[in-house]
Amino acid sequence: MKSNGNYDWKISTIGGVTRIRITSGEDIAHLDELDQKLWTVLSCPVNGLEMPQKTLSLIDSDHDGKIHVGEVVASAKWLTSVLKNPDSLVAGGDSLGLDDFNEDNEQGRTLLSCARQILQTAGLDKTSVSIAEAESYLDLVSKRPFNGDGVVVPASAGDDEELKQTIADIVATQGGVEDRSGEAGVDKDKLDAFYAAVSDHVAWLDSGRKDADGIFPYGDDTVAALACVEALKAKIDDYFLRCKLAQFNADPAGLNVAPERIGQIATKNLSDCVGEIAEYPIANVSADRTLDLTQGINPVWTGEVDRFRSLVLNGEGSLTEEKWLSVQDKFTAYRAWLAAKKGGSVEPLGEARLRAVLAAGRKDAIAELIASDKALEESVANVESVSKLLILHRDFYTFLRNFVTFDDFYSAVDGSTKAIFQAGTLYIDQRSTDLCIKVADMGKQGDIAGLSGMFILYCACESKVKKETMNIAAILTEGQIANLRVGQNAVFYDRQGNEWDAVVTKIISNPISVAQAFMSPYRKFADTLSERMKKSLADKENKVMGDMTGKAGSINVPAAEGTEAAKTAAKPPFDITKISILVAAFGMAFSCVTLALKALFKPWYTILLVLAALVVCISGPSMLITWIKLRKRNLGPILNANGWAINSKILVNSRFGSYFTHLVRLPKIKVEDPLSDKTPLWKKILLWLAFIVVVAGAAWLICPADKRPFCSKPEAEVAVDSTAAAEPAEGVADLPAEGVAAEPSESAGQVSSEGAEQVSAEAAL
Template sequence: MSTSTSAHQWRFFRSGGFDQVAITTAADLQHLALLDPKLWTVLNCPTTGLEFDDKTLAIMDQDGDGQIRVPEILAAVRFSCERLTNADVMFAAPGLPLSSIAEHDSVGAGIKEAARQVLAYSGKDADQLIQVADLQDSTRLFSADHFNGDGVIMPELTTDPVLQQLMVDIISTQGGVADRSGGVGVNQDTLTQFWQQAEHVAAWHTAFTESEGQLCPLAGETAEAVAIFESVNAKINDYFVRCQLAAFDARAVDSLNPVAGLYDALANRVVAGADQDIADLPLSAIAADKPLSLTTGVNPAWAEKIAQFSAKVLTPLLGKTCTELTYSDWQQVSTQLAAWRNWMAQKPDSALHTLGLTRIQEILASDGQLALQALITADLAASTFADNLAALEQLVRYQRDLVTLLRNFVSFSDFYQGETKAIFQAGTLYLDQRSCELVLQVADLARHATMAPFSGCYLVYCTCVRQGEAPINIVAALTAGDVDELMVSGRNGIFYDRKGRDWRASVTKVVAQPVSIRQAFWSPYRRMAAFIEAQVQKFAASRDKEIEAKTTSGVADSVAAPAAAPSNFDIAKFAGIFAAFGMAIGALGTALAAIVAGLFTLFWWQIPLVFIGVMLAISTPSMLMAFLTLRRRNLGPLLDANGWAMNTRAKINLPFGAALTGLAHLPAGAKRSLHDPYAEKKSRWPLVLVVIAIVVVGVVLLQQLGATPG
């Protein structure tokens, strides 16, 4: 690669008020690292909120910070150029030919070999293209019946039924480990754990065999006897400890036996022997060094278990039938069962007990551990294919997506040339007979709303909902048409995303900005008309309330009090009012006459110029402000507010703005009927007012002509 920019002739196109580099050839890619970053349109962009493949962005985002920066772009371009025999394939249709993969080093050879295997697994010929979809089905690429490099082996990997059954046993007792093929299998950790547990379980069973005489004082009945012993152990110990305390101090007897008040809770309800309140009482009445009677005076809740204990444990171990249990007999029985209880306490906590001792001994006597370890080692040795497959997927994705990203990063050719939408354009918003193409997703509404107004665009924020999907927030720029008093919160529209799905869009916020010079020209008159309308409505509402209040109070007064004597008419007062009205009308008439007289002193062709001048004087400030706003209208703040680092202003002038917002037009050749059966009837008053105005103008003109000398 050349080390000077003069070795490559760049081509630029001007759009959006700045020069943008055209990336159309392999040489452009190969020399991209030499292009001054100041000429790049963007310096970084987020990996979310874009109409772009998320996994491709994740592969490109080497540090995983959620941003794609210039070095990461250059790294992706360098990787693509190094691994292709001809970088022109980057500009071809999606799909990577096998012949285009360079194999000048071991890495390239490995990628190409992985590509051959992918074609074979996909049932494709060597001359067919490798697509991203061919690399998505892990069950086909990493089949269970061949090594895939993840260190997990499955029963399908071997034809030996003994090893297959061993793997089934390991999975059933240790749990399966996820394999790249999509199934579950055995890895080194689960194999080691299984073997260790098998040895512990076998050793535990061996200890039983070696000491069976000591462990089983009741032979085959020992397990049942221990279970019965365990069920009463704590309660009998509690009884003897209480009796020992009573012997230690006679004053403790009353406290160690239940107080009489405890039985009050049982007085007014049906009592059952299994009640917990009864079971919590001592096993028998407490007295100093008193043996436990096994037949009388036993707590009813424990009587059945004590009888079981006497028949199944005491009588066989002591060799006699007992009616009472002394503390020494209790210690003797406990000692005889201690060995079994200690052995059970050492029982390994393992699911291997379900396999049975015979199966465990069979496994330990086999060479299954070594055989499975050999399979795991062989599978790990095949990890090269998995690594090469990851590199192949990276290359195939770059071939499909990288140039698109460059045309939305190094330049904005996709946005300005209009052949395809830019990756930041989320879709199309239809609202009030217009379509908005400049629509962006918004993740942080508060941050976006603080920066976006600097774009100079008329912005409409919407919340979009669709059944089965999480709501999304968008902002649309209205760049053409008439939008005076158009958008208010709560209005609804339809948003179509890039997948063609429709969302119900509700306007949540509007940032008003001028849209055109024509709109700015008429804006003062519209505001004046709106002001007059508001004042008339306010005056009419106040008069209506005043009349209603007077009417209500007058009726109330007439009911509450006798009619008052009529007041005398004050002619002087009303004469003054009429005089004031007359003076006001006279002043207005004089002013109107002066204006009309002044107009008729002009030549006829000067009169329209006067009207045009007056209108321009009124509209020029509004038009000037609109011109300045439209002149600075640009895309930069909209993207900066979404986490982009824009390197230029990216202007949106009037012609381009008109292309971004479509207005409703009748189709070419459509027939239109102007007859409206519900049109409002025409009033005669406008004609009457025009006639009156002509008469007034004529009278004034005659007066002026009569006053002219000679």
């Protein structure tokens, strides 16, 4: 099949859907020609998959947490260009021969040279390079002071202590950039930002000193004075506003602290009520609108008031509103100067250190270190590319089998492989299921996963060893579901064999098998009937208990033993009439039912046909619907809810689904249970006799009357010639006169009796 080009793709039907097959390096090289509509997956998450995280991160070139078709195609084109034989991608492996590099490609030659350098540095005389060797060399390079990432750390400065300290100051004030070694360092942007901030802040400090008298009204104490004013501003503003309101109100006492409020805390430990006392006014209102700072001050605020007097008022003991406003005006220039502050990020270093940094002038020296580190970028990048090539050489084909096609998933029939989204195995209710998927967002699962048509157990898993938790969706495809419930405990084993405690948190119920669908209507009917019976019995029990409680006092006390009344109450008279009526009614009912069954089920196999028809009518629709649903079970919605962009159906029919769930298999041996209930021999004999009687009775009823055993057969009927019956026989006298009774013949009497029986049967029916 051709798609978006001239390449002839091979196709196959897997899981009920026609898919493209990727079986060779040539197929991988032409992935850019494959119509995107034919890809099974359009994107998948980087996290939560059973594949090395580094492999997925290397394919995710834009590092957005998702792998898209374009990124897969780019990886395929790069791999097939630097490898001499792309078919080696299908074989995989964690090592690559030096002769596998494509020397006809420029980057292939560069990577080959880097691979040889890796082997030479490690002192290895080999013709192949492995992932472990490349990673070891890359780790060695990363720990060097200069490792090609354009980031320098204090160790990069060698023995220059001033340079080390400056780099440390930059990291402390501007934030560090992670070096390849993992240590925080400085790059060109952080260096420029630091020296700009130092220059700006020193210039701002100098501008304040040029007009020190106007900007610092209290000299070196200006900062402390402003802090004191800010601490008291709200309370003093509140005091003067209360004084104004007191002039407006004839009774100013209500503006002070109410005695009731003080009375509420008077019995308490006042040290525990500091917060409440601080909310009281700073002082009682004054008629002359002057705040006396020496007495009558709220005790919580006396310390701040004393500092205010010392720093701002030069010891004055009172404060008017005009004086208070003039004090605040003194800080106007200082506030404006603070608002114009620049380079605040370096202020914690202190003015002395900032001026020392500018005087040292080591910016150019740090810039040279960064440039030296950056010069090694290409060589280190080549080492990273060799490592990337080796990792993708090992894992890329496996990824394609789970992205372009779902070959690994549909290979579960032989148990050789598992899809990368299969997280492990859940054991619950005497079965295990291998179709378990890590769940990233339970909210999305509730909205979409129900469309899959699968029976899903959502479990919260916790590992006491790893100190981790996760959620999984376990899909059951075999076994009974009656014992499964929310809150049930289970055990989950991940792909590495680690054990997790699992608890069922949610169940999405869907059919598992046609056999269960056969019994489903009866089970639902039985459940409904059981619930109604329980409810009815509970209602009756409540009613009886209520009646007994209500009428307990009205119960008559029985007569004393031995009295005439006691004898009468204990021995009711025997009524033979009632017994006779019951026996007669039972006999009539039995006769009617017997005759009805005989007429209805004739011939005998009619009852089997009726039972079969009833079963088909009851279970048939459920089985048909289940059969259709099982053929349409789709894993796609579950994966979609987990962050995948599925582009095709992922069908899991009955036959394929059976490979994922494994039921318990016990050996076929007979072992006597010492705790089982023992049935006495006489009960067994009675049960067998009852069974024989029922079978014999049914056979007797079904058998025609003239063939029943143990019954007298009717006498043979005398054949009568129709012509002879028409004319009286010779010598036979005329009919007797009116009023004279004729003797009934024996045959006539017999016919009459049988006719009467027939009439009685018809009447009973």
